Amino acid sequence: MPSLKDLRNRIASVKATQKITKAMQMVAAAKLRRAQTAAEAARPYAERMSVVLGNLASGITVGPETPRLLAGTGSDRVHLLIVCTAERGLCGAFNSSIARLARDHANRLMAEGKTVKIICVGKKGYDVLRRQFAEQIIELIDLRSVRQLSFEQGDMIAQKVLARFEAGEFDVATLFYSRFRSVIAQIPTAQQIIPAQIEASTGSSDAVYDYEPEEGEILTTLLPRNLTVQIFRALLENAASEQGARMSAMDNATRNAGEMIKKQTMTYNRSRQAMITKELIEIISGAEAL
Amino acid sequence: MATFTFELVSPERVLFSGAVDAVVLPATEGDMTILAGHAPTMTALKTGFLVITSNPGNGRRILVRGGFADVNQNGLTVLAERALPAEELTQDILDREILQAEMAYDATNEPAAKHAAESAVAQLREAKAALNF
Numbered sequence: 001m002p003s004l005k006d007l008r009n010r011i012a013s014v015k016a017t018q019k020i021t022k023a024m025q026m027v028a029a030a031k032l033r034r035a036q037t038a039a040e041a042a043r044p045y046a047e048r049m050s051v052v053l054g055n056l057a058s059g060i061t062v063g064p065e066t067p068r069l070l071a072g073t074g075s076d077r078v079h080l081l082i083v084c085t086a087e088r089g090l091c092g093a094f095n096s097s098i099a100r101l102a103r104d105h106a107n108r109l110m111a112e113g114k115t116v117k118i119i120c121v122g123k124k125g126y127d128v129l130r131r132q133f134a135e136q137i138i139e140l141i142d143l144r145s146v147r148q149l150s151f152e153q154g155d156m157i158a159q160k161v162l163a164r165f166e167a168g169e170f171d172v173a174t175l176f177y178s179r180f181r182s183v184i185a186q187i188p189t190a191q192q193i194i195p196a197q198i199e200a201s202t203g204s205s206d207a208v209y210d211y212e213p214e215e216g217e218i219l220t221t222l223l224p225r226n227l228t229v230q231i232f233r234a235l236l237e238n239a240a241s242e243q244g245a246r247m248s249a250m251d252n253a254t255r256n257a258g259e260m261i262k263k264q265t266m267t268y269n270r271s272r273q274a275m276i277t278k279e280l281i282e283i284i285s286g287a288e289a290l
Numbered sequence: 291m292a293t294f295t296f297e298l299v300s301p302e303r304v305l306f307s308g309a310v311d312a313v314v315l316p317a318t319e320g321d322m323t324i325l326a327g328h329a330p331t332m333t334a335l336k337t338g339f340l341v342i343t344s345n346p347g348n349g350r351r352i353l354v355r356g357g358f359a360d361v362n363q364n365g366l367t368v369l370a371e372r373a374l375p376a377e378e379l380t381q382d383i384l385d386r387e388i389l390q391a392e393m394a395y396d397a398t399n400e401p402a403a404k405h406a407a408e409s410a411v412a413q414l415r416e417a418k419a420a421l422n423f
Contacts, residue, residue: 041303048299048367052360056332151301151372209362212319212333221334222358225371232301 004275007268011261018257024090025250032183032243038149039180039233039240046233049226050198055209056219057198067216069223072195073171078115080170081106082161082193084177084234085125086242087144092249094178094186094242099128101188102176106133117170121157121235149239154232161231162224165194177234178241184248186241193230196223292326295365296342298352300373305352306342313366314341315359316413324359324366331361337391337410339376339417340368351376353417355387355410379421388414 002010057070083102085095102125106116118133120126121141130137139160146153161173173194179187191197211218293309313324316338324331335357342350357370374383391414395407 038302042301044297044304045299045301045369048297048360048369052332052358052367052369055360055362154301208330210329210331212317212331218332218334218358225358229301 004268004272007264007271011264011268014257014260014264018254018261021250021253021257025247025254028091028243028247028250032240032247035236035240035243036180039236042233042236046229049229053196053222053226054198056215056222057196067220067223069165069194069227070196070198070219073168076114076172078117078170078172079109080161080164080173080194081116081118082157082173082175082231083118083120083122083125083129084175084238085120085122085128086238087123087142088242089124090249091242091246092252094245094249095122095124096128097186097188098176098178099125101190103129103132105174105176105190106136119161122238143235149232149235151228151232154235155228157231157235158224158228161194162227170194175230175234177238178245180237180240180244183244186245191230191234193227196226293344294324294326294328296368297365298340298342298368298370298373300370305370305373305375306350308344310342310344312343313368314339314343315368316340316354317359324361328361328366330363331359333359335359335368335370336406337413339420340370340373353379355391376421379417381418384414384418384421388418 081102083098085098089095102118106118109116116133116136118129118137119139119141120129120137122143123140126137126140141157141160143149143153164170165173172192175191175193177189177191179189181187209215293311296306296308296310296313297304298306311325315322315324315333316336317333318336319333321338322333335354337355338353339351340354342352344350352370353374353376354368354370355372357368357373360367360369372387374387388411391407391410395404395411398404398407
């Protein structure tokens with residue numbers, strides 16, 4: 001049986017923890033609003049981009065001249081997984097569910113005898129994956145010093161990926177991130193980015209396009225940009241998802257702390273009363289004995 | 291005057307969406323004006339001012355840095371890599387943009403990219419002069 005002082009200390013410490021989780025929840029809520037606006041603002045660009053790309057690609061027959069970013073290298077032996085996670089923990093299952101999706105994907109590919117290479121964006125995914133894939137991880141991109149995500153970060157990552165692609169280091173690249181649906185629902189997603197997945201054209205445009213400069217030239221500049229846009233979008237979706245996940249995780253933690261305080265206070269009061277009763281009995285029986 | 295739908299989107303946000311009379315694009319092979327009923331066209335953009343006219347004599351200038359324009363029967367869509375409305379431009383922003391463009395110029399050795407970066411620097415300097423900084 002813990003003493004009254006122990007119980008008091010325990011209650012105080014749970015209360016302090018609750019204050020922290022409560023504050024973290026509020027901070028996450030404020031950050032979420034900003035991240036969500038940013039993610040939603042970036043969606044139109046990414047959507048238009050795939051429409052434009054779809055229009056363009058539908059008019060092109062795949063041949064030896066087609067850029068490799070669209071047609072692929074002709075093999076799928078080496079796979080690159082770009083795993084985007086958060087830089088910080090305490091956000092529920094957010095990091096682990098992305099890492100799990102990536103791990104399953106990597107295991108499946110390796111079982112098929114493919115070579116797997118991993119680029120980690122964000123420290124948390126790296127921490128989880130390095131235990132199993134220490135040899136496969138070729139790079140860790142740290143975004144901890146970045147306060148506000150901007151297009152440059154997406155561009156920076158895309159350039160690194162492109163440089164490796166040009167050097168022939170991999171054939172297929174897949175991007176792992178968490179799509180933000182709502183505060184309580186974040187969907188870990190795997191998206192193949194090289195070779196580019198083209199959505200079928202809406203079919204509305206049978207018209208003959210004028211290209212300026214040449215069709216192929218536009219395509220060669222458009223494809224790397226599409227890569228940047230997809231990565232940038234993944235980063236933004238991830239940022240929003242992270243805050244959403246943290247918010248609900250911290251909400252749960254606050255609620256649990258509240259329950260714990262209630263239970264502990266009950267025990268504390270019970271043992272305090274028991275103590276008083278015991279003392280009373282002692283006094284009364286002492287008086288009776290006289 | 292006939293109008294058409296015009297959308298200007300940058301990765302960060304949608305800058306313009308609505309019906310306009312004419313749009314002047316800084317296309318890589320020279321400026322071009324898009325009017326209603328333009329033939330389907332796709333063109334790359336260089337650094338320069340994009341001018342939106344929604345009423346005669348009433349233009350809005352937006353500095354774009356690279357991107358694409360897609361004209362089809364649904365209207366004109368411009369995907370700008372960076373877009374800054376003229377009224378939001380300050381000397382600081384322009385100086386930073388010029389510095390970035392100069393760094394891009396120094397960083398590359400390919401003649402085509404070098405040329406693109408060079409013209410971007412020239413365009414930005416011109417923009418700075420035009421805005422009287």
